[in-house]
Every structure is written in structure tokens, then in C-alpha cells.
Amino acid sequence: MNNQPTEISKPITTAAAKQAATASFIGTAIEWYDFFLYGAAAALIFGPQFFPSSNPAISQLGAFASFAVGFLTRPLGGVIGGHFGDRIGRKRVLLLSLLLMGGSTVMVGLLPNYAQIGVAAPILLFVLRQGLAVGAEWGGAALISVENAPKGRKTFFGAATQLGVPAGAIIAYSMMLLLSAVTGDAFDDWGWRIAFVASIVLVLYGLRLRRKLAESPLFAQESAHGTTARAPIIEVLRRYPLGVLVAIFASAASPAVGYIVLTFILSYGTKEIGYSRNSLLLVVIAASTVQFIAMLVISTMADRWGRGRLMVIGSAFQAVTALVFFPIFDNGAVTLAILACSIALIAQTTQYAPLPALISDLFPTRLRYSGSSIGYQFGAILGGSLSPIIATAIFSSTGSSLMIGVYLAILTVVSGIAIAIAHLPALQAREHEADDRPVVAPVE
Template sequence: SVLLTMEWGDQNRRGLLGSFAQVGVPVGLVLGTGGMTLLSATMSDDTFNSWGWRVPFLASLVLVAVGLVIRLKILETPMFARVLDQGKTASAPVAEVIRRHWREILLSAGVRFAEQMPFYLFTTFVLIYVVQRHHYSKTFVLTAVLVGAAVELATIPYFSHLSDSLGRKRVYLAGAIIAGLFAFPYFAVLTYGGPVPIFIAVVLSMIVHSMMYGPQAALIGESFPTHLRYGGAGLGYQLASVFAGGPAPLLATWLLHETGTPYSISIYIVVAAVITVVCCLVLPDRSRVNIDDATVYSRALK
């Protein structure tokens, strides 16, 4: 979906247009967290833990059906249609993109580490940590995440728009560096702060996330030529999800248990930020490349 918005729209606004699909994440968080907050506030803990938490997941099946219908009905972009007309599609696109653009795939995965890994900590691990540490209600933490997600509805498009004027890498690097710097104060507040500072820290963490997540679609999508863009961007995205996002809450729990200090998790975030900064510096900024011309763009990738 991010590639569709990028390829259909104004090429000078790829960052902003690519972020429209990214906004789906905070929208989902608002709906999901809002549902969880409502259920946890109206149900007993036993009822919620038994079956109440499943309700939002069942409700999401409606959105899955809507998304499927949209994807089946939507037309190919003019850019990809030209590739089809010229017969330049790859017979084995995954194999070809791995063979020709393995470097871009790895760099695309690397630039997601500082966005993907902390995001899971900011939205899931924080719930367990704050509830167990301070014995605050789940509703309190869920409300903080809900407000942070609502703020992202504005900050994701804003930072994406900023990347169109300042360049993708500048905005993304700023977000990765701030994520690393934010790691220690964040867990200090979660550990020793009161309700208001904790609430503010959770909301701020979502803004830091949006600095990278907003321009991310364009940054990664611009790294691959039209006929291989979907496969290359998809592989980069999923590699980061597997190695950075998915294991993050479990690794954070293990680190806390083994070290006894939340600052070990801060170091974990800093390591992810360093990986992202290095990969982002190596990945060329192609904000100004005309991806509407597949030939020129393919030449720029060589």
C-alpha cells in the first residue's frame, strides 16, 4: 500500500504520500488500544484475562475483509504498468532482488532497528513494566499509549512532509539519534517517575517513533527499481520485523530478569539506534531521484 501511494502520487511528495499508509498503524493502535482500554475498565481482571482481550482481535476481522476487497479492486500504478508494457518484469523477482540488491535489502532492514524494536517496547513491554513496577492499572498505561498513538496521527505525516523538503536521511537520522538518547531518560522516568511524568514519557516515545516511521516507507521504497521494489522493500521490512521487532519484548524481559536493572534495556535500544544510524549513513538518500522513470532510476541504483 505504501508503494501504491508513492507511485501514484506527486513525485515531489513521496515522503508525505508514503506516510498515509503508515498512519494505519496509529489508527489501529487507537482502535485496538481504545477497545482494550474500554474492556479492561468495564471487566474484572479475571474476565479480561480469560476472554475479554480477544474481542478487539475478532473485531479486526472486519478490517481485514475491507482491506482484502480494496487490494483486489485497485489498479496497477502507471509506473508499474509501463514496466509490464515494456516486458521488464522479473520472472523470479525475489531471487533477482536478492541477487542484485542484497545490500539494499540488508540496509533497509538495518534502518528499521531503531524504529521497530523500541516501538514494541513503547507499546507492549511498557504495559507489563509499569503495571508490575508501580501497580498502576492497565487502563492508565493503555490510555497513555492511546494518546501517544493519537498524536502520531499528526506527527507521522508531519515528519514525512519534512523529509520531502529536508531529505529522507536527515529526518530519519535525527529520529534514530534521538531514540538512542531517549532510552535512558525514558526508563528512568518509568522506574522512578510518578503518573504524570510516565504518561508524558509514553506519549513522547511515540513522537520519537514517528520521526522514523513517517519517512520510512519512502526511504526504503526509493532503494529499489520499480520492477523489484515490492520484493526488495518487503524483504527489508520483514527481516527487521523478525530480528528487531518480534523478539524485543521477550529480550527486554530477559534482560531485566538477568541484570535486575531497566537500563540494560536502554543499552539494548542504544545498540539498535547505532545499527540504524550506520545503515542510514551508508544507504544513499534518493529523495530527489525520479522513480517515475524506471530506466533512470535503475541506473541511479548501480
């Protein structure tokens, strides 16, 4: 590793930093649109369509299992994306991940159901529900923003990647709500498919934006000096195992809370509480809008007041809101559901928004894509992938939604401890004494 300070011959401008953050946000929003479409369909459509059973709970578990399998392949996507992202650059991997995700989504919209092709339908659904693209996407999108960020604004610019989540949810659920209203009773049969097939328009737009994006200046430095790693995955596991482990646990709780609020309640709320499908889609859209605003505010606060302090305090807030979420949501009133979901997502954002900056600080530039991707994606398995299944199983066995909140609170405490450890000076990986981001020149 090159331990000497390096310089960039031509500093990037604030305009270039904003362009990188914007491209990261829009591309990630498109990918999360695809992802949340699948989550909504898994909660509302896929059970009877692809996993018919005389027991509705078994049918729903099958649908959520198909949702979870995407998370199980995300670490593989992170490994592949991390290897090439650290070898050939962030930009190329981002282009390929967006193309792969978009293609899979369109094919899900065209897939025949169980009544038409039998057991081949759920098998093909599992195949198409791959998480390779999302696994490869997150690390590159986060780093292209963080590594272009002006000094002192790393958390805010890094949060551009996380902003794609509420934006993708708003677009996806708005599309589902519109199609539900327009197609009526036909929505369950074929109306939902329009949203999947239509994603090709967004993907083409995202590819156009990312093709114009410049490579990360920090990666360009490493490449120019010939210091890129030959086997980044092996090296990061050998040299930074504690950093990877901390990143995994720090990333676990916020996806779990997010998927309970944005996915699980769609099936739970309609089947157990009596909300209508359209009212819950409106609830999620409203709460995601609140989260979008909260992410901008919280990431700014983190840069001004200290990321570590805000995240640890936010972890305590998230644990409390996890315990009170279902008692409020279970009331059955739409206004209270919006309140419960909004507060839960604000609390979740205190952990979630600063994650790109937190995780990137655990690894040096030459290994950062690999380390960040492995840590975040395995954390997503530990938290996000299993949360709808665990929540369904907890409620089926206990009949108590409060126990779901207890599960989320315990997971939040674990992540909070990992976040505190991640901010210890000994865990901060730096190539040199100076801040490892390029100096940002003012726009002339």
C-alpha cells in the same frame, strides 16, 4: 531491464494519489489493529491463559515468544508477497494479506485455553500467530502509496502506510480498555476474546476499500512493456544485495522502540512499577495519538528539508530518548508515563515515517516489492520481534531498566548508520534519469 524512459498514456490525478494513500492507510490500520490486539493480549492475558507456570517470568516469556514467532514468519510472507506483488501486481496481494490476517485473528478469539485443551492450546496459538499476512502486506501498502505519490511528496504519501501503526494501536487498545471496563473480572477469562472476533467487521470494510483501488501505475507500466521479473526474489538478491542489507539494518531500530513502548510496558509497567492495566492502556492510546500527529508533521518536513538529513538527526534524538525513557517511566506517575511514551514515539517516528520512501529508492520498480519486503521484514525480526523478549531477559538478569534503554540506543545507532548509507547516490536504484514516478495531473 528496460533502461529507457517510459511514459504513461494517462497520467494519474492527485485525487487518485490520495485515494491510494487512504486505502493503504485504512487497510494497514486494520491489520495493525489485529497485530496490536495480539501484542496487548500477549502482555496482559496469554501468559496464564496459554503458558501457565509457577514462575510468572517464564509464563510471560512464553507469551512474548508467541508474539515473536509472528515476526519470524514475516520474511516468508515478504518473500511470497514480494514474488507475486512483482509478478501479478500490488493490489491482489494486498487483498489476500488482509483476508489472511483477519481470519487468523478471529480464530485466536475462539481458541480454547490451556486449561481446556492442554498443550494443544499454545501450539495452536503459535500456528495462528503467523506473520505471513503482515509480511506480505507492508511492501504492497507502502508501494501503492509511494508509486502513486506526486513529485516531491514521496515521503508524505509513503508515510500513509506507517500511519496505520498508531491508528491500529489506538483502535486496538481502546477496544481492550472498553472491554476491560465493561466485562470487569471476566475480561481475563473471555472479555478479551470479543475484540478478536469483532475484527471481522473491520476486515470486511477494508476488503471493500481495497477492491476499488487501482493498480500501481508504475507496475502497470512494467507489466504492459513485458519487463516484470520472472524470479524477482533471486534477481533482487543477486543484483541488489547491498540494498537489501542496508534496508534490513535501517528498519531494525524503529520497530524495536515501537514495541517496547506499545507492548512491553504493558506487562513491565503493571508487574514491576505498579501501574494499573487500564491506566497503561490510556497511556498507550494518548502516546499513539501524539505519534499519529507527529508522523504527518515529520513526513512533511522530510519532503521539504531533506529526508536523509532529518532521519540522521532523528536517529541521534531517538538514541537519547531511549536512554531517558525508563528513568521517566519508572517514576510511576501516569502523566510522566504519557510524556515518556510520547517523546519516545516522536523520536521513533523520525526514523519510521520515511522508511517506505527510503527503502523503495533502493530497488527498481520490477523488483521493488521483493526487495522492500525482504529488507523491512528481516529488519523487523532483528529489531521488533526480539525487543520484548530481550527487554524481559535484560531486566530479569540485571534488575535494571536503564540497560534496556542502552540496548535500544545501540540498535538505533546501527540503524542510523544504515540510513546514512542508504542515502548515498550510488545506492539509489533508478530505471532512468528522470524521477521514476508518474507525472500527476491536477484535478480538474
